[in-house]
Amino acid sequence: MLHVIRSTFALLQLVSSMMLLPVARVSAQEATPEASPVSAQSGIFDGPVDIGGRSLYLECSGVGAPTVILEGGLDTAATQQFIPIVPGIARFTRVCAYDRANLGLSDAAPKPRTVADMADDLHALLAAAHVPGSYVLVAASYGGLVTRLFAHTYPTEVAGIVLIDSTHEDGDADLEQTLGPQLWAELLATGFMESVEGIDFATSNEQVRRARASSPLPTVPVFSLTAPLPTDEPFEPGWPLAMNDVFRAENADLATLAPGERWIVVEGSGHNIHYDRPAVVIDAVRDVVDAVRDPSTWATDATPVP
Numbered sequence: 001m002l003h004v005i006r007s008t009f010a011l012l013q014l015v016s017s018m019m020l021l022p023v024a025r026v027s028a029q030e031a032t033p034e035a036s037p038v039s040a041q042s043g044i045f046d047g048p049v050d051i052g053g054r055s056l057y058l059e060c061s062g063v064g065a066p067t068v069i070l071e072g073g074l075d076t077a078a079t080q081q082f083i084p085i086v087p088g089i090a091r092f093t094r095v096c097a098y099d100r101a102n103l104g105l106s107d108a109a110p111k112p113r114t115v116a117d118m119a120d121d122l123h124a125l126l127a128a129a130h131v132p133g134s135y136v137l138v139a140a141s142y143g144g145l146v147t148r149l150f151a152h153t154y155p156t157e158v159a160g161i162v163l164i165d166s167t168h169e170d171g172d173a174d175l176e177q178t179l180g181p182q183l184w185a186e187l188l189a190t191g192f193m194e195s196v197e198g199i200d201f202a203t204s205n206e207q208v209r210r211a212r213a214s215s216p217l218p219t220v221p222v223f224s225l226t227a228p229l230p231t232d233e234p235f236e237p238g239w240p241l242a243m244n245d246v247f248r249a250e251n252a253d254l255a256t257l258a259p260g261e262r263w264i265v266v267e268g269s270g271h272n273i274h275y276d277r278p279a280v281v282i283d284a285v286r287d288v289v290d291a292v293r294d295p296s297t298w299a300t301d302a303t304p305v306p
Contacts, residue, residue, distance in 0.1 A: 045058065055106065065132065067094045071138065078098055082274060088282035113200065119150040136162065149208055155215075162281070178246050220258065220292075
């Protein structure tokens with residue numbers, strides 16, 4: 001998983017010629033007092049939304065239900081990260097992306113922050129912007145932890161989940177144990193446990209562990225997409241080959257989060273599957289949206305975990 005070396009990968013910026021659907025525009029920056037409170041229920045919406053003394057930046061487009069909510073990876077503004085897949089999703093349902101606090105066009109928030117803070121922010125944002133639920137949550141990399149904790153905390157608001165090469169809550173501990181003291185110290189020296197968002201990684205991991213231990217995810221369609229791992233060479237030069245097996249075990253565990261969960265290893269892709277194989281991600285989202293609209297499609301067309 002490239003997300004394991006979380007601070008070393010910058011996301012690509014795609015051309016602005018990828019246009020959204022031509023529907024009526026409602027911009028928060030241009031909203032009049034009569035339009036308050038801000039509403040992102042329909043039309044193309046973009047702008048800051050006050051969640052109580054600070055704002056988060058939100059973009060929405062498309063028409064239909066359930067609404068898809070895009071959760072970005074570590075230190076990544078989701079409104080930029082998901083440019084390759086937003087137009088495709090907007091063709092069959094409403095889709096919204098937002099920038100977490102301390103990222104993109106959103107306001108700053110006190111540090112350190114945890115995934116519980118992020119999940120609560122998202123909940124406040126969706127309420128303040130009147131984004132209609134329930135939601136299909138689509139998360140890349142570290143955003144998978146935020147999405148899962150949101151689902152544990154607000155289960156009645158979640159209709160489905162798509163994980164894109166998600167981080168595992170035991171990833172840091174597994175990495176430290178398998179690398180050993182010297183390699184772990186070298187990794188820490190690169191800033192591995194630091195982030196622009198100011199995340200307390202240890203506390204965040206523990207929050208997800210506790211949530212998972214105390215209650216299952218809501219019984220909704222869950223689709224997990226993971227990138228392939230090398231079989232005969234270390235994930236990183238100088239690392240033990242056993243680390244690859246640890247990553248595979250984490251991926252397999254993430255494929256057991258919900259009954260009937262689907263899992264695909266996306267060949268020909270790196271960590272950023274939404275860039276390398278966007279059609280695969282769009283199809284996975286469509287499958288989950290279809291299952292929310294017609295649950296029989298998930299029951300009769302479920303694929304076994306490989």
